[in-house]
């Protein structure tokens with residue numbers, strides 16, 4: 057609408073105003089129409105470009121691993137065509153063939169062999185694909201590898217050949233035995249071959265000694281020849297090193313002595329030999345464990361405990377002379393080493409995690425034994441509530457899975473996240489990492505995953521996640537604990553979720569785990585926390601429609617730590633923001649603070665009478681809800 061300025065000025069004021077208002081309205085209308093048209097155009101463009109939403113991109117190497125694991129063979133072929141490298145290495149240092157062997161993917165095994173992938177590639181633990189195929193008893197893969205010319209005599213880090221992992225009577229072992237037989241390899245020569253490793257180490261050490269070398273030389277991690285020989289059970293090498301000034305009590309960077317390693321790896325005779333040479337059984341490693349704490353068998357543990365006592369006595373009265381050496385001459389102990397736990401067979405874990413699982417398995421046993429010991433020593437009622445009885449605690453922890461950290465999933469959208477969480481929940485995996493955040497789904501049932509023994513398992517010297525253990529609240533507690541010292545900043549946990557989602561339970565577990573760090577005062581802390589929780593729950597919790605024990609207060613816990621020894625030394629609790637209004641008015645279907653119901657349940661009729669609490673219905677502030685104990 058165009059208006060001549062002179063004409064406008066000549067008009068009376070009222071007319072002028074009306075005209076200008078009309079002009080404005082038309083301008084605004086035009087503006088809205090333009091905007092609408094613009095938005096329509098934008099929407100159309102967006103629909104025409106559906107791929108524009110932000111997406112996480114993974115390398116071809118990552119995607120092909122996932123496709124192999126899930127037997128998505130077409131996808132593997134497509135990725136190889138797109139340029140994915142068939143020689144890609146996986147996290148354990150193994151090849152894609154290792155993955156195929158583990159997940160029984162025969163089709164892709166053939167494809168990779170055709171593409172020239174090294175069938176004898178060894179991962180960090182020197183496992184070849186054949187080792188894995190045998191351990192998982194995947195005979196198709198064993199056969200394909202044999203036909204492809206794989207070397208069936210390659211030894212892993214423990215000197216085991218694939219046949220050592222093939223269960224007796226399995227198809228995999230039959231294939232290998234037939235193959236070895238055809239090639240004229242008998243068991244005597246196999247045994248000789250297994251002896252080669254200690255023999256070559258013995259020859260190397262002899263040469264070193266002859267050349268005047270130092271047998272106590274350490275590598276980058278502080279490990280000496282004696283550590284290696286003890287862990288592997290090479291007795292002659294150990295004897296030779298000891299003859300030439302080997303330091304029995306030398307520690308590596310993690311403060312492990314040769315005795316620790318011999319004990320941990322079940323080398324009974326070496327434990328005995330080292331003790332006879334006066335190895336100190338009381339040295340602690342970085343986890344504050346003595347060799348007896350990491351012993352792989354009861355025989356070893358007994359030997360070490362006896363030696364500890366003898367050592368202490370000798371320190372007190374040096375004239376008594378060496379304990380064990382005088383009492384018993386060295387004799388070989390011929391007993392079977394503890395077999396791999398059934399947890400490792402059938403193999404459900406990436407091979408690189410086997411050793412750490414074995415380690416954890418030993419820890420499970422140690423922790424339960426240690427706990428029983430602790431209970432019998434303490435014998436207090438509080439200590440028995442920590443683990444609930446003298447028999448070893450039941451622990452149910454799942455093996456690590458790709459979905460442990462949802463941030464690493466190749467497909468990230470609402471659907472895939474929900475699917476994974478539901479799947480995990482179905483197998484009682486209530487904890488899941490999403491990057492650094494821990495997601496916890498309330499199971500509404502007791503799971504054996506919060507015991508003191510599990511706490512022990514999650515203790516970590518650095519606060520890093522332990523790859524062989526599944527996501528857990530205790531991992532987060534460990535991280536915070538270590539960051540406290542690394543960053544010298546107070547740490548806090550933000551527990552967020554709707555009513556009844558499990559925040560209070562989670563905070564209790566975190567505090568309980570951190571008290572594991574309280575060293576010798578642990579039982580005292582546990583008992584104090586239980587008492588504090590009773591009081592908090594009584595005065596700060598009430599029944600709501602979603603939660604029979606809903607917290608109506610905000611709590612603030614403060615734990616104090618000793619910096620030098622990294623132990624919890626004290627704890628204080630402040631209670632902030634009590635929902636005081638609940639005292640006089642409760643929402644529909646909810647009750648007052650639990651202390652009232654506890655009073656009603658606990659008081660004798662006389663006491664009730666004294667407090668005029670005879671007729672519950674007479675007290676308006678008690679609400680209509682029945683009392684909850």
Ligand SMILES: Nc1ncnc2c1ncn2[C@@H]1O[C@H](COP(=O)(O)OP(=O)(O)OP(=O)(O)O)[C@@H](O)[C@H]1O
Pocket residue numbers: 498499500501502503553554555556557558559560561562600603605606607608
């Ligand atoms: N990790 C868990 N394992 C087993 N049961 C759990 C767990 N977490 C919570 N629960 C169950 O769910 C109930 C409610 O949990 P909790 O009181 O911790 O929730 P909340 O988030 O603190 O609720 P509110 O916000 O109402 O205080 C608990 O009484 C317990 O029965």
